Amino acid sequence: xxxxxxxxxxxxxxxxxxxxxxxxxxxxxxxxxxxxxxxxxxxxxxxxxxxxxxxxxxxxxxxxxxxxxxxxxxxxxxxxxxxxxxxxxxxxxxxxxxxxxxxxxxxxxxxxxxxxxxxxxxxxxxxxxxxxxxxxxxxxxxxxxxxxxxxxxxxxxxxxxxxxxxxxxxxxxxxxxxxxxxxxxxxxxxxxxxxxxxxxxxxxxxxxxxxxxxxxxxxxxxxxxxxxxxxxxxxxxxxxxxxxxxxxxxxxxxxxxxxxxxxxxxxxxxxxxxxxxxxxxxxxxxxxxxxxxxxxxxxxxxxxxxxxxxxxxxxxxxxxxxxxxxxxxxxxx
Ligand code: TXA
Ligand code: MG
Numbered sequence: 001x002x003x004x005x006x007x008x009x010x011x012x013x014x015x016x017x018x019x020x021x022x023x024x025x026x027x028x029x030x031x032x033x034x035x036x037x038x039x040x041x042x043x044x045x046x047x048x049x050x051x052x053x054x055x056x057x058x059x060x061x062x063x064x065x066x067x068x069x070x071x072x073x074x075x076x077x078x079x080x081x082x083x084x085x086x087x088x089x090x091x092x093x094x095x096x097x098x099x100x101x102x103x104x105x106x107x108x109x110x111x112x113x114x115x116x117x118x119x120x121x122x123x124x125x126x127x128x129x130x131x132x133x134x135x136x137x138x139x140x141x142x143x144x145x146x147x148x149x150x151x152x153x154x155x156x157x158x159x160x161x162x163x164x165x166x167x168x169x170x171x172x173x174x175x176x177x178x179x180x181x182x183x184x185x186x187x188x189x190x191x192x193x194x195x196x197x198x199x200x201x202x203x204x205x206x207x208x209x210x211x212x213x214x215x216x217x218x219x220x221x222x223x224x225x226x227x228x229x230x231x232x233x234x235x236x237x238x239x240x241x242x243x244x245x246x247x248x249x250x251x252x253x254x255x256x257x258x259x260x261x262x263x264x265x266x267x268x269x270x271x272x273x274x275x276x277x278x279x280x281x282x283x284x285x286x287x288x289x290x291x292x293x294x295x296x297x298x299x300x301x302x303x304x305x306x307x308x309x310x311x312x313x314x315x316x317x318x319x320x321x322x323x324x325x326x327x328x329x330x331x332x333x
Pocket of ligand 1: 030032033034035036059060061062095097109112114115116118138139140141176177178179180191192222
């Protein structure tokens, strides 16, 4: 299959509409990562997402809308906290798990009685959804287990030849996926950390936010049990108070005949003079934005990745979670 990569305009939106209504998948940008979209009302179109990505069959999908008011087409808002989350945080990088109405295909929700709903802030995302005229189920547009795509080129790398169209909206501004939340008994449970931190949510919504979620309190996101975001080469994450270990590990890998690279914090750049390194960022926002794309860059030229995590204590749970997972738990504490 020929995969077209097109700029967002009326021609590409028209084409996207045709593909989506015919049951095909179309990739589109959001502020977090690129999504692989399908008609949320079609079981076959949604089944194709699982096939194309190689996604686990029990991992449900987020349904995306152009406007918050459209959420009630597929879900029921059962309390004031859910309503406040929608009113105050949407459009934005958050997905809210709500009670499902009949109609959304069962394939998307994997048989659960809930559905995760999200209204992206990115204008291209919303114009695309508006143009196709149906809610859009979309996981991140990467092959399962790979780092999520933050540019159209990243999507092409994983999806080229498998889908008919990628809408190129440039680089994603946030770079890690939305915060997935669910409201139970007057509390917000964070099922997947993301750009919205627990502290921010607590402040905005004014109710307790629970981040360490046990299956006994609320069903956790099925997706979080799978390995995720992994580069093609092994990776180790080193926490900030252990930076000398980065140098030791680097030398150890060199002596094993490997060609390692360090993803470092701007703070430590000078230490790695003469070694292979890329500056991941100078704060949690820039590091989050760059993480997935730099993992994809690093795997192309090097055979071991050492990533520093510098703890600034400034609401980095999304970045921390993605880095731990990318390292497959290979963490030096
Ligand atoms: O930023 C994002 O959320 C991106 C963009 C494209 O919107 N999408 C994304 O989708 O990251 P995906 O499929 O890669 O991750 C969806 C996460 C998974 O961990 C899944 O288990 C969880 O959301 N999820 C979906 N529906 C759920 C539900 N009904 N209950 C609990 N967790 C759910
Ligand atoms: Mg994903």
